[in-house]
Amino acid sequence: MKLVIASGKGGVGKSMLASSLAILFAKSKKIAAVDCDVDAPNLAIWLNEIKNSGKKTPIVTSAKPVIDYKKCNGCGLCVEKCRFGAIKMINGKPRTRTSSVRGRPQLNPFLCEGCGVCEIVCPQGAIKLKPVQNGEIIIKNTKYGFPLIIGNLLPGETGSGKIITELKKQADKSGCKLQILDSSPGTGCPVIAALQDSNFAILITEPTPSAFSDLKRVLKVINHFNLPYEIVINKWDINSGIADKIEKWALRHGSGQTGKRILGKISYDKKIFKAVSNLKPIVETNLKAKTEIKRIFKKLETILWQDQ
Numbered sequence: 083m084k085l086v087i088a089s090g091k092g093g094v095g096k097s098m099l100a101s102s103l104a105i106l107f108a109k110s111k112k113i114a115a116v117d118c119d120v121d122a123p124n125l126a127i128w129l130n131e132i133k134n135s136g137k138k139t140p141i142v143t144s145a146k147p148v149i150d151y152k153k154c155n156g157c158g159l160c161v162e163k164c165r166f167g168a169i170k171m172i173n174g175k176p177r178t179r180t181s182s183v184r185g186r187p188q189l190n191p192f193l194c195e196g197c198g199v200c201e202i203v204c205p206q207g208a209i210k211l212k213p214v215q216n217g218e219i220i221i222k223n224t225k226y227g228f229p230l231i232i233g234n235l236l237p238g239e240t241g242s243g244k245i246i247t248e249l250k251k252q253a254d255k256s257g258c259k260l261q262i263l264d265s266s267p268g269t270g271c272p273v274i275a276a277l278q279d280s281n282f283a284i285l286i287t288e289p290t291p292s293a294f295s296d297l298k299r300v301l302k303v304i305n306h307f308n309l310p311y312e313i314v315i316n317k318w319d320i321n322s323g324i325a326d327k328i329e330k331w332a333l334r335h336g337s338g339q340t341g342k343r344i345l346g347k348i349s350y351d352k353k354i355f356k357a358v359s360n361l362k363p364i365v366e367t368n369l370k371a372k373t374e375i376k377r378i379f380k381k382l383e384t385i386l387w388q389d390q
């Protein structure tokens with residue numbers, strides 16, 4: 083069972099909810115928490131596991147071109163065809179109809195997307211794509227008894243989606259019955275990779291126009307995968323008017339498992355930020371949010387295992 087916490091907009095409470103649900107589910111199930119926000123993984127902070135360095139494994143899921151200058155004749159075709167502007171010609175000009183000046187192509191690895199076009203077009207066979215380390219997987223055994231599997235994309239690297247696929251494989255190897263996936267914000271490649279092959283999604287939002295708009299966007303991706311989902315409104319009381327609008331909108335988008343598509347609401351509380359800065363998971367506090375999250379957990383437990 084793979085449960086994804088997604089949102090569209092960043093900073094609306096994905097990691098807070100994912101960490102809390104992981105701790106609560108771990109009391110009765112063998113779980114793995116997976117931090118799929120490979121650009122900025124932060125689940126370790128919410129679980130107070132930052133001092134635990136864990137086991138790091140380098141990961142190679144992308145490739146970059148290597149130019150063999152003995153074969154290159156400086157024709158410039160690779161410069162011309164690279165749509166990302168990742169190769170420039172030094173000591174010469176890119177190939178044009180009138181220019182016969184030949185130079186030396188040079189790769190900017192930070193602009194390269196590893197698409198392989200330059201390798202295909204090079205008439206001299208001077209370019210070969212070679213695998214490069216683009217990230218790492220960190221596995222921490224948490225004090226709650228479950229593994230925390232973190233993906234980390236190296237600066238300037240690409241291939242976030244492939245790293246997430248590897249994270250899920252690692253979680254499968256742990257033999258857990260439930261994977262709790264803390265997704266990246268947005269609707270791009272890492273979000274798609276987290277949602278793919280998953281069984282259920284929780285869409286968390288907050289009552290602001292931008293979060294509501296992003297919720298609608300991420301829902302398009304959820305619907306593409308035909309994934310069952312429920313919605314949680316975090317900080318609902320900062321704007322109860324928009325929170326009501328979200329509830330009404332959710333109701334119009336199908337009955338959902340709860341009959342309303344709203345799994346629960348979490349109140350705004352400044353003390354949540356204090357708890358995070360003190361590295362205290364929310365479900366270990368006495369805040370109102372703890373009770374609200376527990377209520378969400380109970381409903382979710384019933385939904386996920388209702389047929390078993």
Ligand code: SF4
Pocket residue numbers: 149153154155156157158159160161187203204205206207208209
């Ligand atoms: S296409 Fe090949 S031969 Fe032409 S400049 Fe690029 S590497 Fe050199």
Ligand code: SF4
Pocket residue numbers: 146147163164165166167168169189193194195196197198199200201
């Ligand atoms: S692999 Fe693609 S992005 Fe990278 S340099 Fe070649 S053509 Fe450009």
